[in-house]
Amino acid sequence: MSEKVILAGLGGQGMMLLGRLIAQAVMLEGKNVTFFPSYGTEVRGGTAYYHLTVAEEEIFSPVIEEADALIMMNLPSYLKFKDFLKPDSMLFLNSSMIDKIDNEMNIDVFRIPATKIANSIGNVVASNMVMLGAYNEVKNLVSIPVFLSCLKNVLKGRKEPFYEVNKLAIEKGAEFVRNINGVKQRLY
Amino acid sequence: MTLTEKNKKYLLTGNEACAEAAIQAGCRFYYGYPITPQNEILTHMTIRMPQVGGTSIQVESELAAINMVYGSAAAGARAMTSSSSPGISLKQEGISYLAGSELPCVIINIQRGGPGLGDISPSQADYFQAVKGGGHGDYHTIVLAPSSVQEMADLVFDAFDLADCYRNPVMILGDAQLGQMMEPVVFNKKYKPVLSKKDWALTGADGRKRNIVKSFYSVKGELEEFNAKLQKKYRQIQAEEVRYEETNTEDADIVLVAYGTCARICKEFLNKNQSLSVKVGLIRPITLWPFPSDIIQKVSERVQAILTVEMSAGQMVEDVRLSVSGRCPVHFYGRTGGGMPTPKEILKKISEIVSVKEKVTCTT
Numbered sequence: 001m002s003e004k005v006i007l008a009g010l011g012g013q014g015m016m017l018l019g020r021l022i023a024q025a026v027m028l029e030g031k032n033v034t035f036f037p038s039y040g041t042e043v044r045g046g047t048a049y050y051h052l053t054v055a056e057e058e059i060f061s062p063v064i065e066e067a068d069a070l071i072m073m074n075l076p077s078y079l080k081f082k083d084f085l086k087p088d089s090m091l092f093l094n095s096s097m098i099d100k101i102d103n104e105m106n107i108d109v110f111r112i113p114a115t116k117i118a119n120s121i122g123n124v125v126a127s128n129m130v131m132l133g134a135y136n137e138v139k140n141l142v143s144i145p146v147f148l149s150c151l152k153n154v155l156k157g158r159k160e161p162f163y164e165v166n167k168l169a170i171e172k173g174a175e176f177v178r179n180i181n182g183v184k185q186r187l188y
Numbered sequence: 189m190t191l192t193e194k195n196k197k198y199l200l201t202g203n204e205a206c207a208e209a210a211i212q213a214g215c216r217f218y219y220g221y222p223i224t225p226q227n228e229i230l231t232h233m234t235i236r237m238p239q240v241g242g243t244s245i246q247v248e249s250e251l252a253a254i255n256m257v258y259g260s261a262a263a264g265a266r267a268m269t270s271s272s273s274p275g276i277s278l279k280q281e282g283i284s285y286l287a288g289s290e291l292p293c294v295i296i297n298i299q300r301g302g303p304g305l306g307d308i309s310p311s312q313a314d315y316f317q318a319v320k321g322g323g324h325g326d327y328h329t330i331v332l333a334p335s336s337v338q339e340m341a342d343l344v345f346d347a348f349d350l351a352d353c354y355r356n357p358v359m360i361l362g363d364a365q366l367g368q369m370m371e372p373v374v375f376n377k378k379y380k381p382v383l384s385k386k387d388w389a390l391t392g393a394d395g396r397k398r399n400i401v402k403s404f405y406s407v408k409g410e411l412e413e414f415n416a417k418l419q420k421k422y423r424q425i426q427a428e429e430v431r432y433e434e435t436n437t438e439d440a441d442i443v444l445v446a447y448g449t450c451a452r453i454c455k456e457f458l459n460k461n462q463s464l465s466v467k468v469g470l471i472r473p474i475t476l477w478p479f480p481s482d483i484i485q486k487v488s489e490r491v492q493a494i495l496t497v498e499m500s501a502g503q504m505v506e507d508v509r510l511s512v513s514g515r516c517p518v519h520f521y522g523r524t525g526g527g528m529p530t531p532k533e534i535l536k537k538i539s540e541i542v543s544v545k546e547k548v549t550c551t552t
Contacts, residue, residue, distance in 0.1 A: 061456035
C-alpha cells in the first residue's frame with residue numbers, strides 16, 4: 001500500500017497543520033511516511049503546498065511525480081497542481097473556493113464546500129479538518145482517533161477550546177461525503 | 189522540545205534530526221549564522237543547548253562561526269557549525285585552517301542552488317567544493333552523504349567519531365530536500381560519546397609541556413614533512429572508511445551511481461521499472477570522500493554502462509570516470525538550479541544509452 005497526496009491552499013488555510021498531523025498519526029500507526037513542506041520565500045496570499053507519502057513499504061523518492069490524491073483548498077492551488085493527476089487519481093476540492101475545473105480524464109472529483117461547512121459550525125478556520133473528514137471517509141488512510149490524539153497534543157493550553165470544533169468539522173466532512181451522490185463526479 | 193526518549197519515533201525535519209543527533213553525540217558548542225534552507229538547525233540548537241549545559245551562539249557572520257568552531261575544537265570540545273552553500277563558501281578559509289591544524293569538528297552543508305546567491309531549492313552542486321578540499325592547500329574533509337532523515341541523524345553520530353578518530357573536519361553534505369522534509373527518526377539507542385583522549389588539546393599547561401595548535405610552519409622542510417603526515421592519514425582514511433550501499437548490482441547491465449536525494453529517486457526508478465529488458469542496479473556512495481572507487485571499478489568491469497545521476501551539471505561523474513578509467517562508458521544525467529531528476533527522465537536517459545523494451549508477460 002502506498003498513498004501519495006499533495007495538499008495545497010492559501011497560507012492560513014491549515015494545510016501545513018493538517019499534513020503534519022496526518023504524518024504524525026500514520027507514523028504512530030507504524031507506517032512509513034515522508035512529509036515535504038514548501039518553504040522559504042512564500043508571499044502573503046500565495047500557495048502553500050505539501051507532499052505527503054504514506055506507505056507500508058520503504059518510501060523511495062520523497063518527490064511526488066504523480067499523485068494518488070490532491071486536496072486543494074483554493075483555485076490557484078488547483079491550477080498549480082492539476083498536472084500531477086494521473087488516471088484514477090482522486091481530486092478533493094474545496095468547492096467554496098474553486099468553482100471551475102478542467103474536464104480531467106478518468107479521475108474522481110469530490111466537491112466539498114469546506115469553507116461553508118466550517119462556517120456553519122462556527123469556525124471558518126476548521127475547513128482543513130472538513131477536508132480531512134471527507135478525504136479520509138473515502139481513502140481511510142489514517143485512524144481518526146489517533147489523529148485526534150495528535151490534534152489534542154498541538155492544541156494544548158490556550159488553544160484547547162478549539163478541539164471540539166475541529167473534531168466536529170472532521171465528522172461533518174465525512175458525513176458530507178457519505179451523502180455525496182450527485183456531487184461526486186466521475187469525469188471521462 | 190525534548191527528544192531524548194530512546195526507541196521512540198519522532199517526526200522531524202532533516203535539519204532538526206541532525207541538530208538533535210549532534211547534541212546526543214556530545215556536541216556542546218554550536219555556532220551558526222542563519223540561511224535558508226538550514227535554519228531549523230540553528231533554531232533547534234538555540235532551544236536545546238541551554239537544556240544540556242551547552243553553548244549555541246547565533247554569531248555575526250559565517251567567518252565568526254567557523255573560527256569559533258576552531259577555538260572550541262582546539263580546546264578539545266566537540267563543536268559544530270552548519271550553513272547552506274553560500275555560507276559554506278565563506279567558511280572555506282576556516283575549514284582549511286581546521287584541516288591544517290588537524291582539528292576535529294563537524295560542518296553541515298544543506299546545499300541549495302548556485303552559483304552565487306542562487307536560490308533556496310535542493311542542489312548537489314557543492315560536490316567539488318566538499319570533496320576536493322574547498323579551501324586552499326592539500327587537504328580533505330571526510331564527506332558523508334545521508335539520503336534520509338534517519339541517516340541525517342545516524343551519520344552525525346559517526347561524523348563526530350570520525351572527526352575525533354582522525355583529528356579531521358567532517359562534512360555532512362545534505363541538500364534542501366533532506367533538510368526540510370519530515371520523516372520518522374529513532375535516535376541511536378546505545379550511543380555513548382567516546383570522547384577520545386585529546387592530549388594535544390589546549391586545556392591549560394599546568395604541570396605538563398605546552399601544546400601548540402597551529403597550521404603555520406616557518407622552518408624550511410617542516411611544512412613538507414607535515415603534508416606528508418597529512419597525506420598518510422588521508423591514505424589510511426581511504427583504506428578504512430569507505431562506505432556505500434549496493435542495490436541489484438550483481439547481474440546488472442547498467443549501474444546507476446547517485447548519492448543523497450538523487451539516490452532515493454534512483455531507487456524509486458528501480459522499484460517502478462522492475463520488468464525492463466535491461467537490468468539496472470544502483471551504487472549509492474555514503475562517503476563521498478573517501479570515494480568508493482574500488483567498487484565502482486569492480487562493477488565497471490562487468491556492466492554495459494554506468495549512469496551517474498546528480499542535481500548538478502556533472503560533478504561526482506568526474507570521480508566515477510576516474511574510478512572506471514575507460515573500462516565502460518560513463519553517462520551523466522543531471523538537473524540544476526532546483527530541478528530534480530525524475531524516474532521518467534532516468535528511464536528516458538537509459539533508453540538513449542541502450543534499447544530498452546518492456547518485457548511482455550504472457551497472461552493465460
